[in-house]
Amino acid sequence: MTDQTVSVELGERSYTIRIAANALGEPAGLAKFVSGPDALIVSNDVVAPLYADRVRASLNGVRHELVVLPDGEQSKSLQTIATVLDHLVAMNANRDTTVIALGGGVVGDISGFAASVYQRGVNFIQVPTTLLAQVDSSVGGKTGVNHPAGKNLIGAFHQPVHVLIDTTTLATLAPREYASGLAEVIKYAVLGDIDFLTWLETHMAALREQEPTYVADAIRHCCKMKASIVANDEREQGSRALLNLGHTFGHAIETVAGYGEWLHGEAVAAGMVMAAVASGLPNDAVGRLQRLLDSAGLPVAPPSLGSEALWAAMQLDKKVQDGKLRLILLRALGDAFVTADVDESALHAALALADA
Amino acid sequence: MTDQTVSVELGERSYTIRIAANALGEPAGLAKFVSGPDALIVSNDVVAPLYADRVRASLNGVRHELVVLPDGEQSKSLQTIATVLDHLVAMNANRDTTVIALGGGVVGDISGFAASVYQRGVNFIQVPTTLLAQVDSSVGGKTGVNHPAGKNLIGAFHQPVHVLIDTTTLATLAPREYASGLAEVIKYAVLGDIDFLTWLETHMAALREQEPTYVADAIRHCCKMKASIVANDEREQGSRALLNLGHTFGHAIETVAGYGEWLHGEAVAAGMVMAAVASGLPNDAVGRLQRLLDSAGLPVAPPSLGSEALWAAMQLDKKVQDGKLRLILLRALGDAFVTADVDESALHAALALADA
Numbered sequence: 001m002t003d004q005t006v007s008v009e010l011g012e013r014s015y016t017i018r019i020a021a022n023a024l025g026e027p028a029g030l031a032k033f034v035s036g037p038d039a040l041i042v043s044n045d046v047v048a049p050l051y052a053d054r055v056r057a058s059l060n061g062v063r064h065e066l067v068v069l070p071d072g073e074q075s076k077s078l079q080t081i082a083t084v085l086d087h088l089v090a091m092n093a094n095r096d097t098t099v100i101a102l103g104g105g106v107v108g109d110i111s112g113f114a115a116s117v118y119q120r121g122v123n124f125i126q127v128p129t130t131l132l133a134q135v136d137s138s139v140g141g142k143t144g145v146n147h148p149a150g151k152n153l154i155g156a157f158h159q160p161v162h163v164l165i166d167t168t169t170l171a172t173l174a175p176r177e178y179a180s181g182l183a184e185v186i187k188y189a190v191l192g193d194i195d196f197l198t199w200l201e202t203h204m205a206a207l208r209e210q211e212p213t214y215v216a217d218a219i220r221h222c223c224k225m226k227a228s229i230v231a232n233d234e235r236e237q238g239s240r241a242l243l244n245l246g247h248t249f250g251h252a253i254e255t256v257a258g259y260g261e262w263l264h265g266e267a268v269a270a271g272m273v274m275a276a277v278a279s280g281l282p283n284d285a286v287g288r289l290q291r292l293l294d295s296a297g298l299p300v301a302p303p304s305l306g307s308e309a310l311w312a313a314m315q316l317d318k319k320v321q322d323g324k325l326r327l328i329l330l331r332a333l334g335d336a337f338v339t340a341d342v343d344e345s346a347l348h349a350a351l352a353l354a355d356a
Numbered sequence: 357m358t359d360q361t362v363s364v365e366l367g368e369r370s371y372t373i374r375i376a377a378n379a380l381g382e383p384a385g386l387a388k389f390v391s392g393p394d395a396l397i398v399s400n401d402v403v404a405p406l407y408a409d410r411v412r413a414s415l416n417g418v419r420h421e422l423v424v425l426p427d428g429e430q431s432k433s434l435q436t437i438a439t440v441l442d443h444l445v446a447m448n449a450n451r452d453t454t455v456i457a458l459g460g461g462v463v464g465d466i467s468g469f470a471a472s473v474y475q476r477g478v479n480f481i482q483v484p485t486t487l488l489a490q491v492d493s494s495v496g497g498k499t500g501v502n503h504p505a506g507k508n509l510i511g512a513f514h515q516p517v518h519v520l521i522d523t524t525t526l527a528t529l530a531p532r533e534y535a536s537g538l539a540e541v542i543k544y545a546v547l548g549d550i551d552f553l554t555w556l557e558t559h560m561a562a563l564r565e566q567e568p569t570y571v572a573d574a575i576r577h578c579c580k581m582k583a584s585i586v587a588n589d590e591r592e593q594g595s596r597a598l599l600n601l602g603h604t605f606g607h608a609i610e611t612v613a614g615y616g617e618w619l620h621g622e623a624v625a626a627g628m629v630m631a632a633v634a635s636g637l638p639n640d641a642v643g644r645l646q647r648l649l650d651s652a653g654l655p656v657a658p659p660s661l662g663s664e665a666l667w668a669a670m671q672l673d674k675k676v677q678d679g680k681l682r683l684i685l686l687r688a689l690g691d692a693f694v695t696a697d698v699d700e701s702a703l704h705a706a707l708a709l710a711d712a
Contacts, residue, residue: 078441082434089505117473120500120511121591144476149445155476156512235477 004220008227023166024054031060033162036096038063042111043102044071084114104130105137112143116158129169131181135222179297180265194334246271252313269298278350279329307351360576364583373519380410380522387416389518392452394419398467399458440470460486461493468499472514485525487537491578535653536621550690602627608669625654634706635685663707
């Protein structure tokens with residue numbers, strides 16, 4: 001199957017995720033999820049020239065405007081939110097207006113946050129165009145922007161009314177960006193589904209070549225896992241934290257290497273290896289994870305940034321995020337858990353990977 | 357009774373409103389609602405010198421900081437939100453930090469919105485010090501700031517974890533501000549409780565002299581009515597709109613007169629008279645409302661701004677707010693309803709009050 005629908009069950013905030021090759025080409029594919037008279041498409045200067053026309057066509061005559069932001073993480077600021085809000089005001093948007101996010105995770109996070117605060121909340125639709133956004137950030141309602149002191153410090157939980165995933169948009173993604181998305185795909189397998197991990201080992205070549213059936217199946221599987229996790233813990237008071245597997249180490253890598261040096265998924269890939277080592281997993285399990293990451297074109301260890309620098313960055317992350325260091329560790333591949341009780345020597349071994 | 361507690365029933369977001377003379381003097385009165393290790397008190401340069409020390413004492417040793425904003429509506433901006441967020445970042449606030457709003461409606465709206473977006477939402481407590489905030493804006497979770505194009509265009513629904521109302525703080529309120537709060541008290545009677553309207557007629561002199569028993573009783577009654585309305589319609593998709601009685605006319609008066617010329621409650625008072633006329637209520641009912649407003653020291657008609665200017669402002673309000681003109685009208689005093697079906701000649705009669 002290359003045509004899939006996944007439901008996210010959140011009571012009155014429930015919604016569907018449609019996954020299909022050429023989903024953007026279906027008649028009124030987006031229009032039927034716009035309940036009011038108009039829409040604002042938010043995109044960036046890389047994605048808009050490629051796909052804005054397809055979104056416009058899919059709106060089937062719904063009145064709409066388009067705001068194009070600069071591509072990149074530096075757009076995720078309160079200033080950009082003000083820009084999007086100014087556009088909504090200028091078009092006389094009301095509570096029935098729909099915001100449509102067309103792009104990757106940055107566009108989705110900005111659009112969703114702007115939609116959550118305009119008139120205390122208007123509808124929004126996600127049209128994610130990167131693999132990372134399709135399997136992770138477009139689902140689950142986390143929205144927000146960065147503060148100079150830290151990523152995603154300002155934001156809201158605001159669920160979309162629909163997520164439309166057109167897998168053909170992945171064709172224009174840079175290979176490194178696509179691989180970065182595969183890191184999040186692998187993350188789902190490592191945190192909770194060993195059968196999916198085996199499936200990924202078998203079909204990684206097909207995934208890298210973007211064979212439509214395999215791509216759609218992988219995305220559907222990830223969305224189903226995320227939908228289930230989010231349905232159980234929408235506001236991340238417990239099990240939703242499992243989705244952060246590899247991310248505490250990964251954020252430290254991104255920070256110390258300098259934002260943009262390592263792509264998010266690359267840092268998460270190395271972070272998952274560090275989490276596996278910090279969990280005290282046997283060498284064959286760590287090796288199996290590394291082989292899978294390598295087959296996806298991803299790094300299998302952190303760069304030589306030094307264990308002390310990484311540890312300092314993790315401490316800062318901890319302070320801002322939570323008040324205490326909690327890590328996502330593994331009992332085995334496919335079985336993650338949250339803990340504040342970390343074995344010191346295993347943690348040192350993980351950090352030492354950055355001393356190589 | 358001068359000591360009252362009202363519950364707002366919103367499932368897992370339920371909370372209590374404590375109303376007492378000297379509530380701020382009770383041991384650990386605020387500390388017991390702070391679940392984390394620290395708090396940020398947000399206040400303004402008029403209220404902080406008067407009451408910040410009492411809030412500090414009521415925190416009973418909880419680590420805290422204080423941010424003091426300029427008094428006034430012009431503080432309700434996205435820039436001020438950024439200032440409060442910067443303070444939270446600078447104190448290493450985490451998801452367990454509590455924001456405490458000490459002041460009137462402006463401080464409450466700013467603090468609540470900042471609390472709603474910091475790390476996607478932290479707890480906040482309302483300590484309203486104006487009558488208007490005590491009977492209206494501190495209860496119900498509406499938070500937000502203004503956009504140059506309109507009031508409260510940017511915001512969130514974010515319920516407090518507690519509202520602490522110390523009625524003795526009203527003693528320092530300017531008489532005009534206090535009367536402005538009485539307009540919102542009268543609004544509750546007019547929109548839904550004719551017995552309360554009779555009670556207000558009987559005890560207005562005692563209320564104007566701030567006799568503690570009567571003040572606490574009036575506040576408790578308003579909070580109970582608001583709690584019930586909010587519990588039934590948290591996000592204002594229906595009956596909560598009744599709380600806007602007099603506000604569409606009132607906002608137009610505020611806009612055309614120039615913000616700050618008329619206090620919000622004064623404009624709402626005149627707006628309620630206009631709503632009564634637009635409802636086609638008989639003269640004796642309109643007169644009864646005007647006598648009650650007059651006894652509270654409030655205006656009983658709009659200023660001579662011209663019906664056309666007011667109508668233009670209402671059109672603008674309509675466009676931004678909703679897409680169509682809906683008004684809160686009255687079947688009788690004590691019986692309000694929402695309608696988009698307004699009698700033209702009655703509406704003209706109401707607007708003509710501004711041609712006098």
